[in-house]
Amino acid sequence: MMDNKMNRRGFFAAVAQIVGVAAIAPAALNAVFSSEASAQEKRRGSAPAAGGAAMPMVDPNDAVAKAVKYVEDYKKSPDSKGVNHCATCGFYTKKETKNGKEVGTCTIFAGKMVYSNAFCNSWNKKA
Ligand code: SF4
Structure with missing residues (x-):
């Protein structure tokens, strides 16, 4: 019985992590794109x-x-x-x-x- 509770807790923790990663992924991609654009602007020395x-x-x-x-x-x-x-x-x-x-x-x-x-x-x- 104790094992079942632990397994359920572990399962929900794993699901929460996966959902969290999925929610963060698009934001992370946007950050990569905008930081890439910003770095290119700096390299070219133009705003x-x-x-x-x-x-x-x-x-x-x-x-x-x-x-x-x-x-x-x-x-x-x-x-x-x-x-x-x-x-x-x-x-x-x-x-x-x-x-x-x-x-x-x-x-x-x-x-x-x-x-x-x-x-x-x-x-x-x-x-
Ligand atoms: S304007 Fe040119 S570069 Fe921009 S979305 Fe249209 S085809 Fe692509």
Whole structure:
């Protein structure tokens, strides 16, 4: 009988730990993504600017960029279906021209710019 009580207590403790880990995991992932973005900003020595002029371009090797398979030229991504790109994505807002290429902001890359001809797997048709 005593063993049963101990086993039950042990079981509930184990369940509480598993549930706790599941609840913490998304927060931990967010912390990793935001600390990665922050570290990249520091490495580049630039702070996000409201106007967009001083914003760095998204680095395709960034953790978030890799996670969504960001490429600077949509023609190099078989997932773009040959036509989908940032300029036609609902997350994109045109800002300026850099080195002869149109660039803009993307909702999923705060503080950074993407090329209008880039593409990632989060592409969502502009309404
Ligand atoms: S979410 Fe849209 S705008 Fe942002 S990088 Fe992906 S395709 Fe481009």
